[in-house]
Each structure stands twice: as C-alpha cells, then as structure tokens.
Amino acid sequence: MRRRITSLTVLAALVATMLFALPLGLAVWQYYHDDAKGDLERAADAVALVVAPDLNAGRTPVLPPLGEEDDEAEGDVGVYAPDGRLLAGHGPAVAGPVELQAAKATADVVIGLEGDEIALAVPVVSGARVTGVVRAALPESVLPLRIVLTWLAMVGLAGATTGVSWLLARRFTTRLVRPLEDLAAAAGRLGDGDFTARSPRAGIAEIDRVGETLDATAARIGETLERERAFSAEASHQLRTPLTGLRLQLEAALETPSADPYAAIRAGIASADRLERTIEDLLSLGRERRAPRAELNLGALLEEVRQAGEALLKPQGRALRIVREDPPPAHVAAAAVRQVLGVLLDNAVTHGRGTVTVVARDAGDALAIDVADEGPDLGETDPFATAPAGHGIGLRLARGLAEAEGGRLRLSRPGPPTFTLLLPAAEPPAPA
Template sequence: MRRRIILLAAAAALLATSLFGIPLAVAVANYFTQDERTELERTADAAALSIADDVLAHRSLPEFPGSEEDTTGLYAPAGALLTGGGPASADPVVVQARDGQVASGEAGSELVVAVPILQDGQLSGIVRTSAPLADGYQKIAISWLAMAGLAAAAIVLTCLLAARLAARIARPLEKLSAAAGQLGDGDFSVRAPASGIGEIDRLGGALDQAAARIADALHRQRALAADASHQLRTPLAGLRLQLESALDPPGQNLAAAVEAAISTTDRLETTIDDVVTLANRPPEDRGVIEPEALLRDVVAGWRDLLTSQGRQLVVSPEADGRPRAAEAAVRQIIGVLLDNAVIHGEGTVMITTRDSADAFAIDVADEGHGTGDGQDLFIRGHSGAGSTGIGLALARELAEAEGGRLWLSRPAPTTFTLILPRAHAGHRSVR
C-alpha cells in the first residue's frame, strides 16, 4: 500500500510539473530568442545612426568595431558588402530589408537582423547584424536545466511527503488488519487502536462493534446450549416416569399414561423449538406478544401435571397492554417459574398479568414459602432439593436479554414477578 501511495504521488507530481513546465520551457525559449533579436536590432540601429551621414554624403566608410558576440556589416542596396563583417553578398534576411522594413531570421548557424537606411523614402544601404545561434541555445539550455532541477526536487520532495503520509495511513491500517486477523482467529476481545484519522477510526469502530456482536452472539449460543440440558431434563425425566409408571403394575390401562406421555412430548418439542429460536435470533428481534394466547399455550402442558398432584393452575389476565419481547424467551421464563412451583411450591399456582406503569408484569405465585433472601435463588449452582440451580438463573438472563427483570417479589406466599417492556402503537405483533 505504501508503495502504491508513493507511486501515485510521484505520478501526480510528474504530471503537474509537466503540464506547467513544458509550456513554461517553450515560453522561456521564445523569450531568449526574442531578447536576442531585440539586442541585435538595437545594435544594428546604433550602427545605422552612426554611419548614416557618411552613407548619404558618399564619403569613405569606417570599419564597424567587431565583438565576440555579434558581427555588423553595411550592404549596398544592390546587396554587396561595403564594410564590416558578414557574407560578401546579401543573404535572404538582407534581401527582405530592401522593402524598407526591419527584417530578422536565421541564416545558417546565425541569427540575423537587417535594418535599412532610408533617405526620402529611398534605400541608401542596409546594416546587417548577426550572432551565433549557439549563444541563445546555451542560455535556453541553462534555463531548461534549472527548471528540470527544480521539477526533480519538487518530485523528490513530493515522494518524501507521500512516504511519510503513506506510513501514517498504513500503520493504523496494518494494525487494523492484524486486529481483523485476531478476530478471524476467534479472539473477540480484540479492539482496533485509535489512529487519529477519522475514516480509519470509524472503520475500527465498526470492527469493534462487529467483534462485540459476534462475542455476544457466541456467548448467548454457548449459554443457551449449556442451559438446554437443564430445560430438557425436566420434561425428559417426567416422560421417563410416566412410561415407567405405565409398566407398573402390569396389565393396567395404558391410555392415560400414553396421553400424558404425548403431552410431555409436545412440551419437550416446544422447548427444543424455543431453545433453537433463542440461539439463532438477533438480540434486537422482538415483537409484540398476545399474552392470553401465549399463556393458553404454556399452561396447557402444566395443568395436567399439577392436577395429577391434586393442585390447581389458575390464570388471571388483568392487563390491558401487551409486552414487547421474544415469545420463545417469555415462554421459557414462565416454564421455569412453573417448573419451580411444581417442584418447590405448594397448593394452587396462579399466573396473573397486570399493567405496571409503562411496563407489562407477569406474576407467578403458589401457596408455598420461599427460602433465602430471594437473590440466592438466581445464582447458578444455588439449589434446593432436587434442583440443579440453573433454571431461575437462566430465566433471569433471558428476562434481562429482553430488556426486562425477574425477581422474587414476595417470599410468602412465593411470588415471582416478570417485568417486560410494554408495546406501543406501531410495534409489530409476533402472532
């Protein structure tokens, strides 16, 4: 990446200097050429003024002083060299000056300027001044070399700045790439370091959010997979007891036992579906629950079990609102509370729904007496007789994942209260 940034900067600098430098180089060459012509014309004018009187009076002509830079000569209108330096006969530039206008051009390896001497509109002579083209080319070459040096320095400086900028950009990207690699290797605690570059920091923030989401999803799936054994253990144990009781004593009517086993199997199937749903759904995937329909489905599998113990299950819907949560999670929470009431509770089990300020409350109560301070019940591993100490802890985790709360609201008679967010107008229903 660094190499590409440097090459791109060098190419951009080269293009910019070319677009600016080439026209400038042409302008510099034209400037020196025109300056040389102007200087030769000035020399020719001065020579013409100094010799004009002698030419017009037909007196003897003096020699023009020569120099290393230019050569000056006087030509007759017919084209013959009268005095000074230059070719013996008129060249094309001198011929052009016969029209009475200053002429300039190249003759061989020289730059030539011819100035006519006029009297009453009549041509009396022509002053020719010339200088080697190499002198002008040398000045142009020196200027071009200086411009090329400045352009090269600008390109080198641009590359150095680009290298520094590339390093500043590449370092955080390399660290970000390393963090992404660690994330791909399963390290979800990795976080992208701040770079001070807004775009890269936003990309790092997105990577951090992705890592947190993946870690949370993986944690939930592992937790639900671990807790699934607890959620399935109770209905499986009940099914086993029902099947064993159907065999003892032999010869009894198996219809009731088979019906009970089928009911337990249905509850087991629902539990499996709920666990799979909770493991795969996004955390924010919540809908509006119809509480009466949900409770009707939940209590159907528990009423027969309580009846077989000589106990009753009563549902008292008093709420006008509806909760907003995942139906599978609420079903499992109520199932855990009913299972707790069956194993540890006494007497009638009552489920009550009610409105609680801006929330929806579900109370699950029995006529037993709770033990402990109410908080120990939700600690994994804390158990009463015949309990693994996982169910209530799992139920609280599910409630908090839905934005709610679960606690022991009253120890005697034992009452657990589940608080869920209340649905407002516009929320979709899950049924």
C-alpha cells in the first residue's frame, strides 16, 4: 500500500507538471522571440536617431561607440544606403531582402531571416524620401540556446518538485499506513482471543472511527464471553436442585425398604425429567435473544413448583403452600421464571426452615411471586453476594435471569426471609 500511494502521488505530480510545462514551454519560446525582436528594434531605433541628420544631409554617417554590454545585447548594427550599399557599422556588404524592403518605406519595421541571422531593418526618412536603412541582426543560434537553457532549468525544477512530492508522499503514507497496520495488529490479537486489545488513535477521523468500532466490537465480544462463562459457572450450581431432590428420594427409598419401590422409581424419573428440563432451560436461556414472549401459563408453572418443592421438602418433614391472589397475566419466558423459582425454592430448602410459602399476587403494574420460609432473620446480610461457601451463586443467577426478562428479584423482607420476583404485567387489550 505504501508503494501504491507513493507511486500515485508521484504520477499525479508528473501529470500536473506536464500539463503546466507544455504551455509554459511554448510561452518561453514566444517570449524569447519577442524579446529578441524588441532588443533589435530598440538598437535600430537608437542608431537611426543618431545617423538621421547625416543621412538626410547626404553625408556618410558615423556610428557612436557601443559599450560591451550594449554590443552583446544589440548584436550587429549597420547603416545602408537606399541602393543597398553598406555605409557604416557591421553587416553584409550588400543589403539583403529585409533591408531592401525597408528601403521602399512600406513598413516602419521589417524583420526576417537572412542566412543564419535574424535581421530587423528600420527606414530613415526625410519627408517622403528614404535616405537610408538601419539594420540590426542577431545570430539565429542565440535564441535556441537561450530557449533550451531555460527549458533545462524548467526540467530541473520539475524534477526537484517531483522529488519533493515523493518525499512528502512517503512521509504522509507512513503516517496514513501506520495506523492501519496498528488496526491490523489489534484485529489479529482480537482474532487470537485477546479481547482487551485496543487500537491506538491516529488523529485521522476516518481511521479513528474504524478503531472505535473495532474497540467496541472487542468490548462487546469480551463482555459476551464473560457473561457466558459466568452463566456457565452459575448454571452448574443451578443443577443442584433437581439432583438434590433425586438424591433425597433415592435415600428415602433405601431407608424404608418396606415402601413401594415403584413409587420411588416414579419419583426418581420425575426428578430426572425436572433435571433434563433444567438443563434445556439453561441452554435455551444462554442462547436466545430477547424476543416477543407468549403469555406465561402461571397455573402450569406453579404446579411444577409444587411437584419440585414436595420432592425436596417432604423427605425433611416440611410442607409447601402455594397461594394465588388474582395475579395479572405477564408475557415472559416460562423457562426463566421456572429457573428463578427453582433457585428460590432451593434456597428455602437449603438455608430455611419450616413451611415454604409461594404467593402469586397482583402488585399494580407487575406480577409478584413471593417465596418465604420460616428461617432465621437475615438482618443486614446481602443474600445475593457470593460467600466463600458458594452461597448466593444461584441467587445471583436468578437475579440476572429476572433482569433479562425486564423484571426484578429482591429480598422484600429479611425476617422471615421473603424473596419477591416482580415481572411486568401484560397490558390489557385495547377496547374495540
């Protein structure tokens, strides 16, 4: 990319130089020809003013002495009679066509090529009579030399300009490409799994916007993976509830050999089904995005809670009570609510005492589900904090699931411990 940008910059400089050089070269050619004509005309007019009195009086004119600089600038100057004889100065002994044409007094100035010289003739007149002709000439080789030297200087200047363009292109290309290389390196680290990789800012708005987008993408991917890792760790804790129920049922069957083994087997199969449903719920909740939800079947959900709660509490000699106080409908994921209530039920079984009460009620614009037990007062303890023994992992997962459904999970009363799940109630249908 560096070479391509540099080549394009140099090519653009060359094209621009050529576009200006061609008309400028023609202008130089025209300038030197006009300048040579002006110099010859000034020299001829100056001499004509000096020799006019002698020519008009019929005397042989005497040219004034010329300085070295004037001689080089004006070239050869000669004075001719109307019949073409050289009277004074430098020039051919016989007048050429330029001088003869000037002698006819048809034009004030006559210019043309004579051999290898550029000649300019000015007539000297007295009234209507031509008394002489002043001729000024320059070697024709002088003009091409001057033009070529000027063109060479222009070529040198164009080369210097192209070189400066090349240097500037390399400098700005380095400044432009280095941020892109840094972006590529950051993208490579991101592809290798380093989601802390960030691209430096280059001070170029377009490149910085790409860097900001890449940084935001890396941050989102890192946060997503972190959430998935945390979710996996917490979900493994969540599987404890159905496993605990299955273990208690099997232990109770072993301790009472006189009991019906088929009942224990059926209860174990039911617990295994709940375990399978828990796994499916966790996988589904870990993958799915937020989407429109169907209305929650609260009756079926509470029945599942009753079955799971009795399997856990009955071996401990404890009871489960479920109360419905005209709860409103809600559009939430049944899997999420099932897992939240499973966490609260497991928490009441593991850390609580006595009867566990589940109340579904109307809380204004929300569906509230309270889970309470007769355990000791929690006081100022934060049940959602993860303790060294692992307590609070399931509650933290339950809170995350509730918030993902637009709801809240909080400790509504520390004594006796009561947790309340608040879910947004469905809006009533608009009247026809």
